[in-house]
Amino acid sequence: MQERYFQPESLMMTHGYKPELSEGAVKCPIFQTSTFVFKTAEEGKAFFQVAYGKREKEPNEELGLIYSRLNNPDLQILEERLCLWDQAEECAVFESGMSAISTVMLEFLRPGDTLIYSKPVYGGTDHFINKVLPKYGIRGLGFTAGQSSSQILEEVSKRGLSDKVKMVYVETPANPTNALFDLSVCREVADQLSNPDKEVVVCVDNTYMGPLWQHPLKHGVDLIVYSATKYIGGHSDLIAGAVLGNSKHMKRVRTLRTFLGNMAGPWTGWLLMRSLETLKVRMTKQASNAVEVADYLKSHPKVEMVYYLGHLEPGDPQYDIFKKQQTCAGAMLSFDIKGGEKEAFLFLNNLKLMKLAVSLGSTESLAEHPATMTHSDVSEEDRKLLGISDNLVRLSIGVEHHSDIIWDIQQALEKV
Structure with a gap:
């Protein structure tokens, strides 16, 4: 019989979970634990080498669990399932949407850099861009729906910022006006401002459309951020965020998340898995x-x-x-x-x-x-x-x- 490729909604109940590893439980249990036991000291060493980037994982190497700040079964399974909707290589779940957004910006921006961002954005994002990032020497330059790539680039050039732009951040549809931004325009702007020594990353807040109605990675975007509190959670009973993208960029996001310590806990992960089913x-x-x-x-x-x-x-x-x-x-x-x-x-x-x-x-x-x-x-x-x-x-x-x-x-x- 030909192999069947199931749709994401069909996989939300099973993907990434092996019941035999959890006493046959049909649903993934809540792994309410801070740390995990190694079988041997050598195993612990191997896990840490990969976790801290001292070596790459071997092709068929099965990595185990270390500590819930680094990895936890509830989060790992949830992240694998979230990747299915957006066809992302990796996902990282956070304690809130703002922790996801701020982590991405802090990882890819440095003092002296400029962030180009769509206007309007969610009020919390606006505050972070215009009130918090300037304290670290990072400035934001806004653009509105309808501006072409040439108009945006002209504005950047006129201000002498072409060499300083490191990220294009866009929220589409925009909160609260539903204004739409063309992601191909954002990609073009980023490509025009990139050079062999400087990559300009495109990040999209996809919260308004959720994982179902818009898939920005298909339009050349590097990273997607979500307030998972919203459609992904969907029941007004949790706070969470998520970042998705290719492995190259997600490795940096995951590393900073580890040391900021702003990943979601197992209980939140379990609730989000419940929500994904519906x-x-x-x-x-x-x-x-x-x-x-x-x-x-x-x-x-x-x-x-x-x-x-x-x-x-x-x-x-x-x-x-x-x-x-x-x-x-x-x-x-x-x-x-x-x-x-x-x-x-x-x-x-x-x-x-x-x-x-x-x-x-x-x-x-x-x-x-x-x-x-x-x-x-x-x-x-x-x-x-x-x-x-x-x-x-x-x-x-x-x-x-x-x-x-x-x-x-x-x-x-x-x-x-």
Whole structure:
């Protein structure tokens, strides 16, 4: 019989796990331990040599476990399963999305370097780029959706930064406006600024699309970062992050993670494995609900504008990017309510089913006010430039029945 290659959703229950090594347990147990016993001193020496990069692993060498800061069965199996969705060579799981993002930036950037980044980005990322990295002599230079590679390169050159750029960091779709950035443009910029002595790395925050709806590595990206708290976790009961990419770059990420000590623990790893089993089912339902909600909002008299990828039309440059990079419009949308902060707050305060809370990608529908919440630390100038206005509301659509979500939105808008 011909060998069968299973789809990722079929492998989420079994891949990387051998029940015979865990008393036949059908699910991977929680390995709640700090350290692991070596069979011999020679074995321990061999494990450490590879772990600390003193030698490369032999072709058929089976490496064992050392210490849960370095490796743990729950994390290793989880990381192998996450690689399947994005077809990545390696994955590293972190204690939070921000620990994943900050580790990548600290590994590939040095004092005097410049980071080119898309605007807007998640508020925590914006803070790290504009408030934390400058303390270490690292500057950020933002670019917006619609700028061509030549325009970005011209701006870099005009500022005399061509030799200083070491990373292009892009969040697409952007939080909270759903603005799309062409990954081929980002790759072109990085390649133009690279030389034999300096590699410019392209890193994409894929949190808004999750592992299901967009696969940046297929578009020439070097690294993907996730807040695994969101769609990957999907139940609002854990905090985690992940980085995926090729082995060359991931070796550096893993090494810094080891010495920063910001890897996730076994309990978080176990919860994420549980969540991966239903990831496609959850995300598919959330996406179908989002279509219904976005269409309702589009025709509502108290709504000025809906920012939803499913409403993009042919002829719009954003539509071309959408069709090239994504397989679905996703389950995140924002809208401008008529009025200002007062009207936005009235809407949010009168929701009955949806929860007024930050975060996204979970089973329950969430609503928040970016300008005063998730993006409150973004400069006022950037908020105006990027459309993060006082009347902008962000929705993360969950798995409830779409008619109930729409009823809740309808009754809340009636109070405005």
